[in-house]
Amino acid sequence: MKKALLVTTVSGFVPQFEMGNVKILQDMGYEVHYAANFHTPSYGNDNKRLDHTGIIQHQVDFVRSPYKVKENWRAYKQLKRVMHEGKYDLVHCHTPMGGVLARLAAHRTFTSPVIYTAHGFHFYQGAPKKNWLLYYPMEKFLSRYTFQQICINKEDYKIAKTKFQAAYVNYIPGVGIDLNKIDSVNINIQDKKKVLGLPENKKILLSVGELIKRKNHETVIKALALLNDSSIVYVICGQGELEGYLKNLCKELKVDEQVYFLGYREDILEIYRIADAFVFPSWQEGLPFALLEAMASSLPVICSDIRGNRDLVKDQEFVIKTNKPEEYCLAIRNIFGRDLKYSGVKEKNWLIAREFGKEKVEKIMRKIYERAIKA
Template sequence: MKKILIVSTVSRQFYLFEQGNIEVLKSLGYEIHAAANFSDANERLDALDIIRHPFDIQRSPLSLKNLKAYKQLKKIMESENFDAVHCHSPMGGVLARLAARSVGISPVIYTAHGFHFYKGAPIINWLVFYPVERYLSKYTDVLITINNEDYNEAQKFKAKKVIYVPGIGVDTNKITKVSIDIDRKREELGITSDTVVLLSIGEMIKRKNHETVLKAIANLKDQNLVYLICGKGELESYLKGLVKTLGIEEKVRFLGYRNDIPEICNASDLFLFPSYQEGLPVSVMEAMSAGLPVICSSIRGNTDLIENEIGGYLLEPDDVEGFAKKINKLINNQELLNNMGNNNKESVKRFDKKEVKNKMEEIYKYI
């Protein structure tokens, strides 16, 4: 039986993003090993049927603990006769490719879930991450990118093969065919049937930039709308304070972490996503699958998904006035809102999980 080692920084990578790949590898007869810092392990890992190899990898490239982690990973690779390595995350990609090179394991696959250098990124990102990724690409048999900007940049590297795979995909059928009584779901959320429902999904962190939408909503005082935010994060208290400062407490609901995202998407009218940085956002694909138009930032990843003025609008992340105007335009034009939502429902099919799994099967067969 062939054996493959999947390497990442944290173990949640395996159940959040690798389930599809694990299913494909099992269907091809692989024994699957996983190496990560398992300090974040929980019961969701148990269902994956993978052989765990804990090591002390750290997310920060400046941590000296990664020197120890590199030696640990080499020992893991030396102790097993792996036929291939598939690595993820910046530090996982660095340590795994160096260790595999040292031990003599080939082929090596690296998935870049959004390079840390991108258009508009801080110059320090380009100075630190770009030369590292460029150098290590020569030790990479297959470099997988998940958006077009990264794919084009990776063409300048020295990987044997650069392939575009649209992220982890989305189960469009699960969201499209969800059985829901919309009025009852809205009642559960404390929303009347005649209220326009705006939705964002994402951690309450700086990168997700919820501030822009909150400030835009403050400019729409006369509209009968409510804004739902699904997610938790370090900025939750700050954002709740901002809501009070803006005087929009009656228009905003903080829903926290949710297990009913498909239902909430189907009970909403419009999706908002002003993020500063993305790879290929699953939440936008989920919203598209539910037939929602999307107003989002014109950044890498988002531009792969949303066609401006066809599936919604692409704006600068901090364009508060622009977000307010486009929200106002859509919620007052039901025909346009429906047309954009229907366009998204159709265009998102090319990002379906089945399509992704087919591409990954071709890659794994190639190795």
């Protein structure tokens, strides 16, 4: 049986975003293996979602930081051993350090072809100079060891197509959202609010994302304090290292009774249905999955003016240019002050999301895998 190896830094990535690709590979006759750090699961607290998938797991002690040289060297040697022993017919890597070490190990072990999906390069318009100095040369060099480069937003695709050396460069519209599943959600809104402990008579502003600096929940909390409107509550779904800090910030700003931390949720599609608006203030994204799901759920959205978001949101009134709390405060006031039911915003978002469904993405990915097989 042919064997394919998927590589990501943290172990939650494949069950969260890549099961469509797993199914394609398995349908094509591949035995699918997965190398990741299973001691640091993400997008949930465990690895149980991999049970009964047929995926063979390999522990590699990946770390996210490129500056931890000793740890990265150990992970590289572990991954090189996995590839040497596994003799894989195909490698598909994701995440920055997973992509770096996988391509180096594949080159060293003569494993090919290698596919690399960039879910958002760390160098981008407006990125810190140090990102361009470190990550751009690294990606450009490693592109010579890349058979197939995949990008999920137009800015990354333009750079990879014109500056890098991969044999093939393709743009695909994200990892694919399940439009049928989203459209079929049918719940009693008041009952769902009660189950979650949310007030029934308040307007709900929703964010979905890890509680980390990059997701920038702090700015929305500050905006909520400036807004001074007790009829609005802010619901955050996600977990992460900044949870304690953000909760303390809510207390300091006296909005702790308006902000609800729901943690990582497996019922997120139902939670979109009880929200009145979605806010996505990230500093950096590739093509945001949560924002796409919110748009597919017919939610009006407020978002930062960054790569990825620009590919999706066309209503410039709610695209925040400066990322300041004052500007988010004004946008929140305006979005709840308008009769969005008849404005066309919800319908426009729903229609845009149609272009990013998993059926479309999987059709493209199947062709990419077929080309790699013939290489």
